[in-house]
Amino acid sequence: FEQMPLHVEINGTMRTLAIEPRVTLLDLLREQLHLTGTKKGCDHGQCGACTVHVDGQRVNSCLTLAMTTEGSQVTTIEGLTPGGPDGPLHPMQEAFIKHDGFQCGYCTPGQIMSAVACIREGHADSPEEVREYMSGNICRCGAYANIVDAIMDVKK
Numbered sequence: 001f002e003q004m005p006l007h008v009e010i011n012g013t014m015r016t017l018a019i020e021p022r023v024t025l026l027d028l029l030r031e032q033l034h035l036t037g038t039k040k041g042c043d044h045g046q047c048g049a050c051t052v053h054v055d056g057q058r059v060n061s062c063l064t065l066a067m068t069t070e071g072s073q074v075t076t077i078e079g080l081t082p083g084g085p086d087g088p089l090h091p092m093q094e095a096f097i098k099h100d101g102f103q104c105g106y107c108t109p110g111q112i113m114s115a116v117a118c119i120r121e122g123h124a125d126s127p128e129e130v131r132e133y134m135s136g137n138i139c140r141c142g143a144y145a146n147i148v149d150a151i152m153d154v155k156k
């Protein structure tokens with residue numbers, strides 16, 4: 001496949017990349033940019049492990065062709081805080097630790113990106129509303145109740 005240019009801001013850094021048009025945003029992040037905090041669970045839009053923000057909106061990066069992010073701002077778990085992975089944690093990350101919002105941790109980056117979007121988009125007025133918004137993020141360890149607690153804690 002022919003490579004095409006892509007101009008996209010990723011975690012605050014403007015990038016000019018050459019990619020094949022068929023490449024998903026998830027594969028671009030993980031394979032080309034080595035931002036492996038974003039996880040590949042199902043690769044079919046069913047688990048939410050690959051959740052990132054594009055221009056502030058959460059998306060399943062496995063369902064997003066990288067080319068469609070031309071001119072956009074992409075934020076991954078690595079770029080959630082200004083200090084990056086080595087800086088202070090985001091309040092949502094702190095809350096997940098405090099409330100045991102994970103066991104194996106595989107779904108956690110996606111859960112956190114969705115959780116931040118949940119509050120930002122105003123869908124955290126009740127535990128029921130949070131559960132509905134977060135329903136696309138699957139946790140095989142079943143940490144759902146604690147995840148909802150963490151989000152409600154950050155919201156208050």
Ligand code: FES
Nearest residue numbers: 042043045048062
């Ligand atoms: Fe994208 Fe599962 S890997 S939703």
